[in-house]
Amino acid sequence: MDKSTSALAAAIGSRVRQERQSRGWTLDQLAEAAGVSRRMVVNVEQGAANPSVGTLLRISDALGIGLPALVDSPQPRPVTVTRSGNGAALWNSASGGRGVLVAGTESPDVVELWDWTLTPGDRHESEAHAAGTKELLQVRGGSVTVVVASETFVLEAGDAVSFPGDVEHSYANPANEPATFSLAVFEPGVGSGHRPEVNPTAPTTTEGN
Template sequence: MHYVEDGAEALARAIGIRVRQERNGLGWTLDRLAAAAGVSRRMLVNVEQGGVNPSIGTLLRLSDALGVGLPALVEPPAPRAPKITRAGEGAVLWTGPSGGRGVLVAGTESPDVVELWDWTLAPGERHESEAHAAGTRELLQVQMGSLTVVVGIESHELKAGDALTFRSDVAHSYANPTGEPTRFSLAVYEPGVGAGHRTEGPHA
């Protein structure tokens, strides 16, 4: 059972195995993948050895360079049959300083990847996200509390029940400015993963 070890350690180990499998499947060296993803060789080695919990940004760069999509790095390949993720089984890919969490609960395969996230932000917490690949879009709905979403230079204040759709190929952030917890569902659509768009043009 994977519950014997710490969840974060198990996830880091699983991600490392998947990154190495995908890299070997392409016949790429460490240096080639590091260059394609725009990460340091040292970081890539640490990821593959399961010795580090990489940021969401680093995982996105690696998954896109490998052409597999982020969900493929946090769960084993599955047949086309429906896949259930039970409560509490999602991949925790971000943990805030006060206990907030970003949990990837479901995702589709490349080339057109859709991710479904369950986010909680403790009072005062903020998550900064770098610009995603060109054409990436996000949809979110606040389930509880209040949320401030900054997209580029525009700020949006949302309450429970409010929803927002935006292009996330610019820097953006999610913040809880209140004294109460915030929870929101987030869907991310990233088209054409593996088409090399992250290394072309101004969005590289």
């Protein structure tokens, strides 16, 4: 990881640990609630992992705070400005593609605004998000192929699409030029119980807390 990626990973890890400990959860309890391995939670909290967007969504949903809260200050603010170049790059491809979270709202009804760049041949596969999630995408430049469940849509600059985010979907650039698009994600009811609950009577351990 480069310096900026490492700094972001450390900030996310610190926030995850803070939120987990404030709930009195063990590593195992968070892992169970998020549906990820205990090792992944440990790696995320230590800033040693470069987790997928899907993994971060699972963890933030389990904590009931939403993805934007993992990369922003925990203090609620009525107005938040993200200057150009200061968004959180949560997805990077080997050839330079980037998925940058540039703005977001707090739970329970979380809205995320993303700025995506796909280099030629890039493809981002996304697992199904929480029930009720909606996505809106507009291509700003180049050509983007969006697959939603079994349907394929080829979008050119200026084209837009809205679709359910609670099914598997992907974004790809099969062309020879870079493609850019804006993406808005709406996830309702974060923290209201649409993810599995942590069992408060489950055995606990102090290891790694």
